[in-house]
Amino acid sequence: MARRTGRRPGNPATREAILQASRAAFAERGYDAASIRQIATGAGVDPALVHHYFGTKEQLFLAAVQAPIDPRELIPQVLAGGVDGVGARLVRTFVRVWDSPRGGTAAALLRSAVTNEWTARMLREFVITQILRRAIRELGLEGPDAMLRAGLVASQLLGLATTRYVLKLEPLVSATADQLAAAIGPTVQRYLTGDIGQDG
Amino acid sequence: MARRTGRRPGNPATREAILQASRAAFAERGYDAASIRQIATGAGVDPALVHHYFGTKEQLFLAAVQAPIDPRELIPQVLAGGVDGVGARLVRTFVRVWDSPRGGTAAALLRSAVTNEWTARMLREFVITQILRRAIRELGLEGPDAMLRAGLVASQLLGLATTRYVLKLEPLVSATADQLAAAIGPTVQRYLTGDIGQDG
DNA sequence: AGAAGAATTCAACAGATGTTGAAGTCAACG
DNA sequence: CGTTGACTTCAACATCTGTTGAATTCTTCT
Numbered sequence: 001m002a003r004r005t006g007r008r009p010g011n012p013a014t015r016e017a018i019l020q021a022s023r024a025a026f027a028e029r030g031y032d033a034a035s036i037r038q039i040a041t042g043a044g045v046d047p048a049l050v051h052h053y054f055g056t057k058e059q060l061f062l063a064a065v066q067a068p069i070d071p072r073e074l075i076p077q078v079l080a081g082g083v084d085g086v087g088a089r090l091v092r093t094f095v096r097v098w099d100s101p102r103g104g105t106a107a108a109l110l111r112s113a114v115t116n117e118w119t120a121r122m123l124r125e126f127v128i129t130q131i132l133r134r135a136i137r138e139l140g141l142e143g144p145d146a147m148l149r150a151g152l153v154a155s156q157l158l159g160l161a162t163t164r165y166v167l168k169l170e171p172l173v174s175a176t177a178d179q180l181a182a183a184i185g186p187t188v189q190r191y192l193t194g195d196i197g198q199d200g
Numbered sequence: 201m202a203r204r205t206g207r208r209p210g211n212p213a214t215r216e217a218i219l220q221a222s223r224a225a226f227a228e229r230g231y232d233a234a235s236i237r238q239i240a241t242g243a244g245v246d247p248a249l250v251h252h253y254f255g256t257k258e259q260l261f262l263a264a265v266q267a268p269i270d271p272r273e274l275i276p277q278v279l280a281g282g283v284d285g286v287g288a289r290l291v292r293t294f295v296r297v298w299d300s301p302r303g304g305t306a307a308a309l310l311r312s313a314v315t316n317e318w319t320a321r322m323l324r325e326f327v328i329t330q331i332l333r334r335a336i337r338e339l340g341l342e343g344p345d346a347m348l349r350a351g352l353v354a355s356q357l358l359g360l361a362t363t364r365y366v367l368k369l370e371p372l373v374s375a376t377a378d379q380l381a382a383a384i385g386p387t388v389q390r391y392l393t394g395d396i397g398q399d400g
Numbered sequence: 401a402g403a404a405g406a407a408t409t410c411a412a413c414a415g416a417t418g419t420t421g422a423a424g425t426c427a428a429c430g
Numbered sequence: 431c432g433t434t435g436a437c438t439t440c441a442a443c444a445t446c447t448g449t450t451g452a453a454t455t456c457t458t459c460t
Contacts, residue, residue, distance in 0.1 A: 014407085030315040033232050036448060046409050051449065053407095114314040114366050115230040124367055151363065151372045152383055158367075159359015163351065166314050167324055167358070172351045182397030183352055187387045197382030214437085236418060246439050251419065253437095402460085409454070416447070425438070430431105 015053050017043040022050075022064040027104035031061055031112035031119050061112070061119070065105055071131055075138055083139065083193060088185030094157050095177040098165055107165055110158070127154055145198055152191040156184060215253050217243040222250075222264040227304035231261055231312035231319050261312070261319070265305055271331055275338055283339065287389025292381040294357050298365055299377070307365055310358070327354055345398055352391040356384060 021042035025034035036057060040047040054060040074097065078089050097103055109126070112119035132150035136142070141149060160180070163169045172180075190196070221242035225234035236257060240247040254260040274297065278289050297303055309326070312319035332350035336342070341349060360380070363369045372380075390396070 033315050049408060057448065111314050114311050115233050120367055124369055148371050151369055154369060155359040155363040155372060156356055158362050159355040162358050162362055163355040167320060169324055169327065169351055169354060171348050172355060179398060198379065249438060257418065
């Protein structure tokens with residue numbers, strides 16, 4: 001008996017436009033600096049409509065950032081070929097994702113995490129539970145120093161993201177995915193499977 | 201003949217207090233999120249006094265960030281012992297600086313550069329001219345791929361800074377400088393002097 | 401046609417921001 | 431003493447922020 005009369009919620013075009021504009025804004029300005037009014041203007045909409053659809057600014061950020069990130073589909077591509085060369089494949093996949101349109105979402109998370117406390121918590125939780133732990137399990141890298149290995153990988157990859165996509169430091173910006181995989185791949189490989197100099 | 205009457209500019213205590221409060225604010229909130237009023241309150245001073253001493257907010261940021269960074273004094277300490285083990289020494293020195301009180305300045309630069317365009321330009325320029333070029337010259341690493349090597353080093357070290365000091369990702373936060381030097385030193389060493397897989 | 405209700409907009413709120421100019425306070429000089 | 435001028439504060443400005451509630455448009459149903 002529910003909902004029989006009234007206008008249908010159809011035509012989610014504007015809703016999607018708001019999401020898209022918010023992703024762009026969050027990606028290039030970060031959570032704090034991005035403004036609802038700026039997002040609304042970018043979507044050609046009244047600011048109040050943003051709240052009508054998504055509620056508070058935090059909820060909008062969650063909606064904008066949550067959807068298009070799903071590392072599960074990338075794991076097979078990285079693992080194909082076994083442990084040998086997994087470092088280079090991980091770097092190449094990482095660069096490919098950040099170069100794609102969906103890389104904006106990652107940039108939004110990183111940019112926001114640096115100045116905003118709860119987004120930092122979000123990114124930390126996401127990196128740990130969705131990426132690091134999963135990668136450790138899939139690669140069979142159990143052991144007492146597994147989290148340290150994962151953290152080292154995260155430091156190198158996030159550093160690459162910071163210098164290449166945020167700081168825009170040459171020549172890393174112009175380097176190809178293959179060049180970066182050749183240069184950084186061995187680092188990641190060693191962090192995952194090599195000697196990292198702990199306890200002996 | 202100049203300035204013979206009037207109150208002397210003496211007692212720069214409050215001026216220094218403002219500088220100190222601004223460093224703290226910029227370090228933990230970044231350029232955009234840090235506010236003049238917050239800084240003034242932290243220094244126990246009226247907001248207008250901040251402008252009286254430093255002019256605009258950008259000038260205050262420059263004053264707060266410019267002084268206590270001088271990489272020249274650190275270079276000998278990194279170079280002592282020759283090229284062998286320079287990677288580990290660089291990592292250890294890097295961690296030591298960021299762990300010291302002056303690390304706040306670096307954190308301010310990094311946090312600000314991520315959301316603010318002109319601070320990003322500042323940090324980029326600083327990293328290139330004050331650190332990378334100088335390190336290349338002092339280490340005698342001339343060559344066509346010198347800047348790429350330096351960029352790779354920057355990516356790993358900035359990544360360490362992001363994960364350890366901004367994102368606060370365990371177990372990197374609790375790791376000692378020696379542990380980090382043992383784990384990351386070889387990476388830096390290879391970026392500087394090893395095979396990074398380009399043109400051959 | 402008429403009613404219902406989602407989509408959308410208008411106008412305003414309370415608060416924070418950087419900045420400014422005028423005023424007040426106080427130490428050092430002629 | 432009286433003037434000078436740096437130090438310091440007060441009050442206000444224009445602008446932006448997130449958010450809200452009422453009003454309006456427009457589509458879909460009975």
